[in-house]
Amino acid sequence: MWIQSKKLSAMLEKGNSKGAILEAKLLLAKNSAAMATWSDLAGVLWQTGQHEAAISCLDQAIMKFDHYLLFNIRAFMHSFVGEHGKSVADLDAAEQRSPGSELIRCNRAVALMAQGKNAEAKALLEIVIKNNAASVPALENLAIVCLRLDLFDEALEHGRRWHSLQPQSAAAYIQYVYLLQSAGELGELSQVWNEQRLRQAYDNCRTVQSFMALSQLDDPLFHRHLAQKQAASSLTLPSIPVLGKPTESRRVRIAYWSNDFYQHATLALLGEVLEMHNRERFEIFCLSYARDKSDSATDNLRRNVEHFHDMGDLSDKLALEEIVALDIDILVDLKGYTSGSRVSVPAARPARIVVSWLGYPGTIGSTNFDYVLGDPFVTPASSQQYYDEAIWQLPNCYQPNDRRRRAAEPKARTQYGLPVDSVVLAAFNATYKITPTIVSTWANVLKKHPDACLWLYARTERIFGNIKSEITACGAAAEQVFYAPPLPGGAHLARYQVADMALDCFPYGAHTTGSDALRNGCPLVAIAGESFASRVSASLLHAARLEELITYDFDTYETLIGALIRDKARRQRIKEHLAGWSKLPLFDTPRFVSDLEAAYAEMWRIHVGS
Numbered sequence: 001m002w003i004q005s006k007k008l009s010a011m012l013e014k015g016n017s018k019g020a021i022l023e024a025k026l027l028l029a030k031n032s033a034a035m036a037t038w039s040d041l042a043g044v045l046w047q048t049g050q051h052e053a054a055i056s057c058l059d060q061a062i063m064k065f066d067h068y069l070l071f072n073i074r075a076f077m078h079s080f081v082g083e084h085g086k087s088v089a090d091l092d093a094a095e096q097r098s099p100g101s102e103l104i105r106c107n108r109a110v111a112l113m114a115q116g117k118n119a120e121a122k123a124l125l126e127i128v129i130k131n132n133a134a135s136v137p138a139l140e141n142l143a144i145v146c147l148r149l150d151l152f153d154e155a156l157e158h159g160r161r162w163h164s165l166q167p168q169s170a171a172a173y174i175q176y177v178y179l180l181q182s183a184g185e186l187g188e189l190s191q192v193w194n195e196q197r198l199r200q201a202y203d204n205c206r207t208v209q210s211f212m213a214l215s216q217l218d219d220p221l222f223h224r225h226l227a228q229k230q231a232a233s234s235l236t237l238p239s240i241p242v243l244g245k246p247t248e249s250r251r252v253r254i255a256y257w258s259n260d261f262y263q264h265a266t267l268a269l270l271g272e273v274l275e276m277h278n279r280e281r282f283e284i285f286c287l288s289y290a291r292d293k294s295d296s297a298t299d300n301l302r303r304n305v306e307h308f309h310d311m312g313d314l315s316d317k318l319a320l321e322e323i324v325a326l327d328i329d330i331l332v333d334l335k336g337y338t339s340g341s342r343v344s345v346p347a348a349r350p351a352r353i354v355v356s357w358l359g360y361p362g363t364i365g366s367t368n369f370d371y372v373l374g375d376p377f378v379t380p381a382s383s384q385q386y387y388d389e390a391i392w393q394l395p396n397c398y399q400p401n402d403r404r405r406r407a408a409e410p411k412a413r414t415q416y417g418l419p420v421d422s423v424v425l426a427a428f429n430a431t432y433k434i435t436p437t438i439v440s441t442w443a444n445v446l447k448k449h450p451d452a453c454l455w456l457y458a459r460t461e462r463i464f465g466n467i468k469s470e471i472t473a474c475g476a477a478a479e480q481v482f483y484a485p486p487l488p489g490g491a492h493l494a495r496y497q498v499a500d501m502a503l504d505c506f507p508y509g510a511h512t513t514g515s516d517a518l519r520n521g522c523p524l525v526a527i528a529g530e531s532f533a534s535r536v537s538a539s540l541l542h543a544a545r546l547e548e549l550i551t552y553d554f555d556t557y558e559t560l561i562g563a564l565i566r567d568k569a570r571r572q573r574i575k576e577h578l579a580g581w582s583k584l585p586l587f588d589t590p591r592f593v594s595d596l597e598a599a600y601a602e603m604w605r606i607h608v609g610s
Contacts, residue, residue, distance in 0.1 A: 021048060416484075
């Protein structure tokens with residue numbers, strides 16, 4: 001990252017941060033007239049987490065050289081820490097000194113993406129591509145921004161082009177594979193998939209997005225390795241000094257940090273819990289860093305929680321200062337390494353205890369987090385080796401549910417375009433979770449059971465067509481596969497009441513969709529592996545007292561689906577069991593809140609005692 005010296009880069013690659021800083025300072029002292037020695041020192045300071053020192057170094061360099069590259073680098077740094085106004089000013093200054101620069105336009109697009117202005121970023125990057133169709137930075141960022149805008153075909157087009165230009169690039173290969181998953185291009189995915197190459201690519205990338213690997217590999221030790229790598233490159237804010245002891249008489253202050261306090265899967269699960277906290281024992285804060293995502297769900301939460309703070313316009317530094325000023329006891333991060341997260345803020349420990357929960361199914365890879373909330377199934381005691389945080393197990397399922405969510409009135413099967421007499425298998429997971437192995441298994445089921453049909457969710461008809469083509473290529477009949485398009489929440493939930501069973505994916509299984517199926521009386525067939533992401537649906541079934549629907553390999557998974565297709569009475573018995581959902585631990589929200597608060601209270605007792 002802006003470091004021209006190969007020696008400095010090698011020292012950083014080997015983890016010799018102190019040596020790299022010392023060497024960079026020595027090089028600057030020897031040749032302060034060279035701009036590269038200044039940018040190298042700034043880059044080394046930045047990569048070792050000394051953000052303020054890196055920006056200060058560039059301040060001095062800009063005064064000395066007044067060069068557009070220095071403004072461009074500093075713009076990126078300001079954007080990274082959330083100082084968007086300063087970033088824009090630096091980009092303007094850079095462009096004044098180098099009009100029409102491709103590098104500056106790409107950096108401005110990255111800054112826009114950091115602010116959630118994805119459409120503007122896309123338009124700017126398309127200008128770059130129009131002038132230079134082989135611009136790798138533009139193609140890389142166009143792939144990312146199109147994915148954020150749910151423009152899956154465009155995202156894949158740019159990712160495929162990037163990979164063709166740099167076929168040996170580890171980053172290009174990783175992105176290409178993930179884009180093929182997201183677009184449902186499973187035939188092409190099978191042709192380029194190579195697990196050894198994928199693992200090597202992740203190892204060879206200096207910066208990684210560990211989330212992508214969750215849907216590719218069931219290897220929690222490798223997931224931890226990637227999370228640690230991502231933490232080392234991104235969780236670089238300096239830690240807050242240890243906070244003093246709070247006033248003993250006050251309530252324990254719990255803060256939830258997220259940008260998903262709107263009509264999002266997280267709030268669909270968590271909303272009732274947030275409102276049910278015991279205000280005599282706990283003071284609850286929702287700290288939102290969303291931009292332009294407020295809706296009726298947000299408004300309802302504002303009315304029903306004690307404190308709601310908007311922090312979307314604050315830089316990381318200012319957000320840290322505000323959280324410290326709130327004197328928070330337990331800060332709960334609800335995002336981890338998912339889209340748009342600012343996990344670097346809780347990682348700087350602006351509260352006495354820091355917890356990871358719900359948003360990211362795995363370790364953050366940093367000991368700056370004290371605990372990860374799990375349960376005996378998703379995080380058994382034997383899995384501690386996969387986590388940098390200490391595992392804290394909730395007694396039933398770690399995933400909450402909001403009992404107030406209601407399905408719309410279901411339609412007749414014919415109105416959904418489904419055959420009346422078929423056994424309907426609902427596959428409503430996100431497309432990136434669907435692998436060639438899963439599709440092959442589903443195709444086997446359909447071939448053996450012509451009286452069954454697959455009801456497949458996809459964001460677009462094009463993606464549905466891609467997956468359907470792969471299913472038919474595996475030998476299933478095209479007339480057995482039906483499209484489930486996106487629908488509003490209640491209308492979507494109603495579809496589970498029409499289906500005979502729901503099918504899990506692997507290695508990234510159902511989370512919210514699993515709860516949705518069970519809550520609406522639809523049996524869920526799960527396949528569990530070793531990783532957190534692969535065990536959530538099985539945890540849901542444990543808490544729903546339906547362990548009979550958990551499998552641990554593809555053969556048993558396929559066999560169980562077939563057995564249920566043939567056994568209508570068994571399906572009916574399970575549906576009748578789920579009709580009593582309100583009595584099951586999975587949907588006992590008051591009990592869940594009590595268990596969660598007991599966990600917080602014990603964490604606090606341990607902290608105070610230490």
